[in-house]
Amino acid sequence: MHEISNPLTGIIGLSQLILECTDVPDGIRADISGINREANRATSILKDFLIFARGQKPDMRKADINVAIQGVLKLRRSYMRKSGIRVYTNLAQDLPSLMMDVAQIQQVFLNIILNAEYFMIDAHKGGTLTVFTSLHKNIVRSIFKDDGPGIPARILPNIFDPFFTTKEPGKGTGLGLSISYGIISEHNGNIYAESMPGQGATFIVELPVPPE
Ligand SMILES: Nc1ncnc2c1ncn2[C@@H]1O[C@H](COP(=O)(O)OP(=O)(O)O)[C@@H](O)[C@H]1O
Ligand SMILES: [Mg+2]
Known part of the structure; x- marks a missing residue:
């Protein structure tokens, strides 16, 4: 290279x-x-x-997912405020620690947030990003919901493909979500998106709770 x-x-x-x-x-x-x-x-x-x-091997350590999310949101706070994006968080208290490579997991959250910013600003010069975390038996779910244009059903199956992008020329590489998919798979988790046309996009990241 x-x-x-x-x-x-x-x-x-x-x-x-x-x-x-x-x-x-x-x-x-x-x-x-x-x-x-x-x-x-x-x-x-x-x-x-x-x-x-x-496809780096993750450097796994015990960490708090809410802290990882807050770290990324802090990085984007001033840009989002300037761009007319409101952020609501509803982070579950008392979540168990997870085993993760914090830098890689933050890269995943950052890409999801950058995409949400781009598409909300592109569609209506701002919007609302809502971030939740919750515990379901032995998985912790992190949810990022935007109120941008959403993802058309016909492209939803392709968004995690390498080099797939619908951003205007020069703005996207189409690598963010495919890298994210690789990182979450290495963590034995799941990442997927849901979208109703015209009602924004929701990205869900699920990570396993390590055994006691
Ligand atoms: N929040 C979102 N709203 C609408 N479309 C999205 C959103 N997030 C991702 N996408 C779709 O997934 C594609 C791939 O995203 P990504 O892999 O991060 O590459 P890039 O950011 O370079 O376009 C985007 O170009 C877009 O088509
Ligand atoms: Mg991206």
Whole structure:
């Protein structure tokens, strides 16, 4: 992969140097800054792809799922407030600790939230995200419900496929949910989506409660 990342690093670095010169004509500056932006985007796609291809083994530790969720929500709080997205949480108290790779589980929640943000803003410039957790015998369920456009029934079976995206060109890689699926499978859990047309999308992540 260095075969791709080294040239990208070169493009980013050299275009940055040109942008730092004061005597670049405005028209050229705009083009160079486009080159720089696109090379940065290619780098971030490459990173996603590497995570996807590597399928890292999770580093399992006892952790509190509510704390993991709150950590991710905190990261997005100011952006969501600015974008007109309200967040409601209803996190069950006294949930048992789960065995998880917190960084990977947070990556899953982050992707679900980023998708919800994107589609709610795209459809009606804001909305409501509701997050629940609950305990059902030996699984803990985390639910993320948005009031965006929802997911058409005909594409619902495809959303976890690698490279499947309906975001506008340049906005999505289609890797988020497939990576998420891999991570949750490694945790012996389940991830799925439900959607009624026009009534938003709901993502459900189920993780097992470890035996005593
Ligand atoms: N909250 C949501 N509302 C509507 N569609 C969604 C939502 N979350 C995911 N999707 C659908 O699933 C697709 C795949 O998502 P993902 O794998 O995260 O890739 P990406 O974010 O790059 O599009 C999205 O492009 C969209 O079609
Ligand atoms: Mg995504």
